Amino acid sequence: NAGVTQTPKFRVLKTGQSMTLLCAQDMNHEYMYWYRQDPGMGLRLIHYSVGEGTTAKGEVPDGYNVSRLKKQNFLLGLESAAPSQTSVYFCASSQLAGGPETQYFGPGTRLLVL
Amino acid sequence: GQNIDQPTEMTATEGAIVQINCTYQTSGFNGLFWYQQHAGEAPTFLSYNVLDGLEEKGRFSSFLSRSKGYSYLLLKELQMKDSASYLCAPMDSNYQLIWGAGTKLIIKP
Numbered sequence: 001n002a003g004v005t006q007t008p009k010f011r012v013l014k015t016g017q018s019m020t021l022l023c024a025q026d027m028n029h030e031y032m033y034w035y036r037q038d039p040g041m042g043l044r045l046i047h048y049s050v051g052e053g054t055t056a057k058g059e060v061p062d063g064y065n066v067s068r069l070k071k072q073n074f075l076l077g078l079e080s081a082a083p084s085q086t087s088v089y090f091c092a093s094s095q096l097a098g099g100p101e102t103q104y105f106g107p108g109t110r111l112l113v114l
Numbered sequence: 115g116q117n118i119d120q121p122t123e124m125t126a127t128e129g130a131i132v133q134i135n136c137t138y139q140t141s142g143f144n145g146l147f148w149y150q151q152h153a154g155e156a157p158t159f160l161s162y163n164v165l166d167g168l169e170e171k172g173r174f175s176s177f178l179s180r181s182k183g184y185s186y187l188l189l190k191e192l193q194m195k196d197s198a199s200y201l202c203a204p205m206d207s208n209y210q211l212i213w214g215a216g217t218k219l220i221i222k223p
Contacts, residue, residue, distance in 0.1 A: 035213075042118060042201070042213030043157070058210070090156060097209035098144055100164070105156035 002026055004106035006091050012112045013081045021076040021109050023091030031094045032074040033058075033103065034066060036087040043090065049074055050097070081113045116140045118214035120202050125220045126192055134187045134200050134217045142207020148176050148187045149201040151216065157201055160187070189219075197221045 007022040023032065030051050035043040045058030047066040055066045063085060065077045074093075078085060088110050092103040117139045126132040138146070145164035149157035163169055163178035163185065175188040187200055199216040206212055 040122075040215055042203075042215045043211075044213070045210060098205070100145065100162040102147070102159040102162070103211065105158070107156050 006106035010110045023074045025093040029093035029095050033092040034076045035090045083113045086113045116212045120214045120217045123218045131190050136185045136202030138204045140204045140206040144205040146204040150198050152198045
């Protein structure tokens, strides 16, 4: 039982390049989330999914796209990376939306855009 | 708007007690979470409060006052491994977690 895993762990991109971050969970959770974390700021929700085949925008969705083709996977895409997207990206999953159901986090992907 | 306020940094001594405060304003309320995050790692769940009062879990306790928009995390018998950031996260009416920037807790011997 690996929980939530993220690929890759670290990546350097040049401005304008594209990439996809992969999140996988083996807990059969319905809900999945993508956050970014920047120094001095709280986690900010980029996109989320309430089930296979569904996605929704979070607080900061611009410049990102997502897909949830399989229940266990949630992909985050950057079509044209910008330096402002330099951040640590965390994926999380939960079985339910409300408390006390907790969100389980992956180890994070550190992205540097030059 | 939605807002979370918690101290940026706190320092405490090993073996002592520390209280980390959090005030919040959210659109609706569906409970409040505390998470721990060690440097370079993912956040991990510590506690959840939905009703007013104190929830105790070993060395950690969390308190909630909904009318005041206030919560605190109490850590007793501090250990060096408790050096981490502590994130306050109330859940709004859309069941979204609203995250504070976190309080970096430094434990000194």
